[in-house]
Amino acid sequence: MNRKDKQAGKLSSRNPIINTIYTADPSAHVWEDGKVYIYASHDMDPARGCDLMDRYHVFSSADMVNWQDEGEILRSEDVSWGRPEGGFMWAPDCAYKNGTYYFYYPHPSGSAWNDTWKIGVATSKKPASGFVDQGYVPGLGGFALIDPCVLVDEDNRAYMYYGGGSRCEGGELNDDMLSIKGNMLEMEGLEDFHEAAWVFKREGLYYLTYADNLEGNNRMRYATSDKPLGPWTYRGIFLEPTGCSTTHGSVAEFNGQWYLFYHNQEISGEGNLRSVCIDYLYFNEDGTIQTVVQTKEGVLPAGDEPSQTLDFQIYEAAACSMGGGASLEVDEQENRFVSGLQSAGSYCEFEHIAGEEGGRAALLIQYATEDRLAKLHLTVNGSDYSLLNALSTSSLSEFCGEARITVPLEPGDRNTIRLSGGNGEVRVARMLVGLLDS
């Protein structure tokens, strides 16, 4: 089946834009292929504060409305110098220079996580796959070393910013993009800085945006400068509380329109299970930023139609093997589906999934549920991919729900994908599998 992946005729992006897994701290960039990419952190479900955050995913779009999960690019297990217990993969960023993508991420190097933060760097020749860790930027530390952000300026010089605990620092990166030229400097002129630094440039003016310290309800503020490392002039608040205890955002221009990427807790209602959103960002004539209006509609299509056409192979649930309390049923509309996944030990297993040469595969699991927030536990070839959200389709016979995630498959046709229950009753009708370029 050749299905052009227009996501169910969406007229706008809707917010949040990613529903199947929890994503936070979005860093958005428009790269040379004309697409916009979001590098997000991943709130693992269930959460334990921010301790278990891990497994960075990248999302891409050619039009701001249809978003493709490009899959996982790095997990704590891939980081040889990292904290032995894993987790703590917090807000990342990505930069592109001289043909290489540099993925920067904060991660502790020891069990005493709060005293051992480092900024790791993984590199790839591709924007959303193939990243290999290169170690951490040497010589940094001494305070909350989190939330790195990198600006590559028009003259190809690159600057790194980071900070938490009320202190923001910036400095120039060497040409290798892996080390700092000279010393990091405290960024002067910011008011009430908390964390989440993001720097972008517009019409020759540098903007540094950040989260403030408003108790339990951080807002986003910003400052401007005519130099990349300040001093900065404080300009005000441009994002009011989202309802989530943390706030973290990035700003990018796509096809002449500016956007704010941020997170809220709309799906989960929990501050550590967050979801990425997009809304329009407007400038006044004098370069100041208007308060961003947070919407449920999100943004309208911009730019080209999605160019990527995936060939989806359909695997009917009717052909699954099942265990525990799971069984195959047929309803009055002649939908055939697996039910009973919610009872302990129940599962359905899609076998002989074709991975061809092996590599990334987009999974679309079609389901129906009446529950507001049911979950499916996904296992691919025995590896745990944790909980996927199954959002209400209003009725148990409306199989319009689609859980979407990209996972790696082995070469050949011996891949096995297992779904078991989390909370809530979810009926699974089929799974579509589309192979992505690796």
Ligand code: FUB
């Ligand atoms: O996501 C973990 C931390 O929460 C980030 O590093 C902060 O910016 C806040 O969003």
